[in-house]
Amino acid sequence: MAKGTNDAQLLVQSLRKAYAATPTSLKIIDLYVVYAVATALIQVAYMAMVGSFPFNSFLSGVLSCVGTAVLAVCLRIQVNKDNKEFKDLPPERAFADFVLCNLVLHLVIMNFLG
């Protein structure tokens, strides 16, 4: 039992240490992702309390959070210098793609909100 908690503590510590080594720009993107997912969870909790009518509004709210989180993760993947596959991709292009996809996402969300 003690070994279990010891193990978990060791795990958390090494995770924290490894994460501290990541560059600041990536940490900002990670913060954005966590914020988006948290907003989605809050919306789901609210829906559980008051019911899901109108369903399209609930879906558009949750999916906008999930969508923008996923797109931010894609941006992080493309901007991260450790990824060999994307070393030819200029970060400006990655950011422009991110902005374009978010634009389309939110336009569709606004149509779907009802």
Added chain:
Amino acid sequence: MGATSNASPAPLNSALSSFPSLKALKFTTKQQELLIRVSALALIYVLAFVVRLFSVLRYESMIHEFDPYFNYRTTLFLTKNGFSEFWNWFDSESWYPLGRIIGGTLYPGLMVTAALIHRILHFFSFAVHIREVCVLTAPFFASNTTLVAYFFGKEIWDSGAGLVAAALIAICPGYISRSVAGSYDNEGVAIFALLLTFYLFVKAVNTGSLAWSLASAFGYFYMVSAWGGYVFIINLVPLYVLVLLVTGRYSMRLYVAYNCMYVVGMLLAMQIRFVGFQHVQSGEHMAAMGVFFLLQVFYFLDWVKYILNDIKLFHSFLRITLTCAITVGVLALSIGTASGYISPWTGRFYSLLDPTYAKDHIPIIASVSEHQPTAWSSFMFDFHILLFLFPAGLYFCFKRLSDATIFVVMYGLTSMYFAGVMVRLILVAAPAMCLVSSIAVSATVKNLSSLVRAKSKSPQGSGKPLSGSKAAAKASADQSLPFQKNGAIALLLGALYLLCRYAIHCTWVTSEAYSSPSIVLAARGHGGGRVIFDDYREAYYWLRQNTPPDAKVMSWWDYGYQITAMGNRTVIVDNNTWNNTHIATVGRAMSSYEHEAYEIMLSLDVNYVLVVFGGVTGYSSDDINKFLWMVRIGGGVFPVIKEPDYLVNGEFRVDKGAAPKMLNCLMYKLCYYRFGEMTTEYGKPPGYDRVRGVEIGNKDIKLEYLEEAFTTSNWIVRIYKVKPPKNRW
């Protein structure tokens, strides 16, 4: 390339200044190749359009079959009244007295596309009628499909394979069958959207770019707006992602491609009212969502493994996360399915997984001839040489596996399975067959022609003295080359012969089998001249011109769309078949005695009854041949209709030995009224039915509650007026 092209013509010009015109146009090899490719593609584009025009040239520019008439009517409404009216249209002219919410129960892609083309043409002052645009929409999109096939082939193999794929799909009969000029149906546009979506997705996986993934989401949106078969895409793509994860070929590009396409594509798809919330509620779409969550977990674990360089710690983290994720997933899935929130697979798609399901449970789906399992002859008819080129292409794909070839292999295998279950789905398999076969053709022809072009090694006469074995080996190498070259030339000629036979077969099939409008029938008369039966349109126009505008017509559901589109009258049931009970009511009316049917017809406010009868002309798709399906469907809802009542020893007969209920039911009376006095064939007694090949049993038919209103010139369509109830004293 620009520098070399500027350098090469200049000295040549000075040298060959005495030879103007052709020599002065000397292109570099690259430019020549580009010219050949572009002209080949242009010719293929035109070919794909022109080969589909047989019926327009033989008959006239009209809409074929049944479903396209509904699409035409809605497109007409769209061009006249605008998109907002169309999107919110409630139609009271069909499914009387229920009506139909057309705006919310159709796939608008086809109609919007045709209306857009119409508007663009009008903007450039080409004043074409919307009907011409509708007739030629499918061939136009078939041409566009060949272009997409070229780019797709280029993506998975090389540009040679792309050209072959474009050429094969331009004339493939499996595709032509549903995209001929006049066949204004969803599939004409949907196959273009399907191939476009697949191409954009494969491009996104290959490049890992968010922009291509967004484009594939839009392609998916177009596909969802066009056809119900989009379910194939939303299940094949997650399956492909799963296969890549399992075989260890996953990469960051896959994550980017799938996630953007899934989230944006799902949101766009939910804008179509007919699809609605199915992407989060229906069992058919759950695979995509499951793979979405799996991807998040998988890549999260991958990232943690990367930043934690310690294996042991990672393993414990892995254990915790996996148990959490699996419990949450299984819990969500089981609660969803058990509570009924996630609806199970609908009958239409479930019958693809279990082909015997429809026959026992849903007779309407089982009765459609397009939904029957495919015979081998259909495969040969629709695919010809592609049938054996497909396994050859699979071999080449496995030899050079990449993300793109894995996708094409999966697409080919799954679509072939479904094509075997349902004849209609040969259409979905056609692009896959063409793509995979093109790889085989292109790779083989490339290998053979490189063998033909290889220069034979000249024996070195004044060389160093070689040892005996070396000289013998060299001699044998020299000897095998000439036979190799001849063999290669022979094989190339064989390949050319096969492709020529394919082209001949496809043209013949298109001309003979797939270019008939179904609404106009043709036959060979006694003197060999062509006889045209235009009875359907004759009957519908009679209805249009001789009945009151609010008249209601009862017929079997096959003819509903055509009656509303051409006859402009309200119908009771039509091809949408969304309400089984209503259709069963009509089926019950058709198979009951006249007085019982009269009660039903009065309850539905029916004024006219329309039946199709082929006994005079020998036209075999008439209502008597469909009668048993009416009995089955009616009997499925109203147990008072029992199928054995109409059969004699399990056999369906209409002559003297037929069952008494059969001889006196409404359908029999309406089809054979006054037929007993008619002589149809020389040497046969009057009342001889040319389709069933017997003399009918009940010749002396008297109608009490209906009267004959119109019979077309060849007796194919017969219309009866329902008499109003007698006055009560």
